[in-house]
Amino acid sequence: MQLYNTLSAKEREALIEEAGKERLTISFYQYAHIKNPELFRNHLFITWNELDVLGRIYIAFEGINAQLSVPAENFEAFKTHLDSISFLENVRLNVAIEQDNKSFLKLKVKVRDKIVADGLDDNLFDVTKKGIHVDAEKFNELIEDPDTVLVDMRNHYESEIGHFKNAITPDVDTFRDSLDIIENDLKDHKEDKKLVMYCTGGIRCEKASAYYKHKGFKQVYQLEGGIIEYTRQVQDKKLENKFMGKNFVFDHRRGERITDDVIANCHQCGKSCDNHVNCANEACHLLFIQCEACATTMNQCCSTECKDIHELPFEEQKALRKGKTVSNKIFKKGRSEVLKYKK
Incomplete structure (x- = not known):
């Protein structure tokens, strides 16, 4: 039984071009207790390979983290399959703002120790005691509050090309690096300030919010669905967009244009650029x-x-x-x- 890719990225790219059919780039995550990640991995690979799904999916005992591309004509079948899995029924799907048929060129479903490399010992705190999820409208209200501290939970290369106005953007290489830095910088405000966090699609804030509540922060909020869902809600509800620039994404696109602001520069000549x-x-x-x-x-x-x-x-x-x-x-x-x- 085939449990691996048989085509190279170049061969797959040629097939996508030849087919000329629209594909959707989607991401989702879910924390859950998966008893046999390897068995679940194989089940997903077999089913999604038949649906021509491509992407990067991580499976662990703690859940699933997925970024993928699916043919638009197979989306309903894909969604039906997700709904057939108890802990993925009606899971929130973050659909990319900018679509690209070649965002992924292989199907990679991997078993990992964790679905996000956070370096934390989850036995030391309750990961289910998360912060308060807020939508785009509430998020906009919160970040105008003088008692709010807005923190970008992404890495330096992500926030460099785009971030929310007045956000703290830690100069870090990894998610784990930011956790201690933020706690130390805000140690005197665990009770009097509202800690509001955001990331690409929400998964990093999901763990971080529980961690910071464990560390004594009393008012912890997170942007539900991250920048991707925020952008969609801002467009649908005609809200003020408080994000500037591009949203870095982990596929061949490397970024989605959210606003026309270019806040970064070419690393070689210094010219305004965010590519x-x-x-x-x-x-x-x-x-x-x-x-x-x-x-x-x-x-x-x-x-x-x-x-x-x-x-x-x-x-x-x-x-x-x-x-x-x-x-x-x-x-x-x-x-x-x-x-x-x-x-």
Whole structure:
């Protein structure tokens, strides 16, 4: 029985182009007690592979975290399958603001220790005692309150291209790094301030809100559905949009345009720009912000060293990479010293 991808990303891309059919990019998460993550993983892979679902899905004993692309014509069948699973029935689906048929090119369903790498010992606090979920309208009211502290629970490369006005944006590489920093910075305001948090789709705030309540914060709120759902509600209800710039997303799009504000700059020349790319040198693959002019000059690379390697014949590049692995911490490498105008 097939439990793995048989097509490469390039082959899948060609098939998507040939089909010419609309696909929907969707994300969702749910904390639940999954007794056998491996068995559940296999069930999802078999069913979703038949529906031509592509994406990145993490399964753990604590639940599921999914970012995926599904053919629009198969959406109802996909939703019916979700509803057939008790803890996923009527789960909130965050549908991307900007659609791209090639947002994902493979189906990857992986078993992990956790659905978000938070580094926390969940046995030390009750993860079900979460903060108060608020919609876009209530969120807008809260963040205008002088007794509110608004915190971005995402990483530096995410908030760099877009964030809410007046939000605290911790300069961190990982979600876990931000937890202690925020607690320490706000330690004198655990009772008198409203702690309001947001992230991309809500999953990080779900855990963080329970953690901060455990740490003694009395008034904890989280934006339900994150930036994705906020944007949808703002558009539907004609509310004031208090977000600026792009929302970073973890697929081939790398970002959704929320407003016309460009609040970041090219890491190579300093020009106003918020376009994330990966270095074309396969031995680097560094995530950074690059404008069109620098992309042309640098042949889509982050440095002259990478440019020289990228311009070598493929077999020579392959020989140089032999025995070496590309770090999977490509986001942290965005702080590379080769980037003159990095944040």
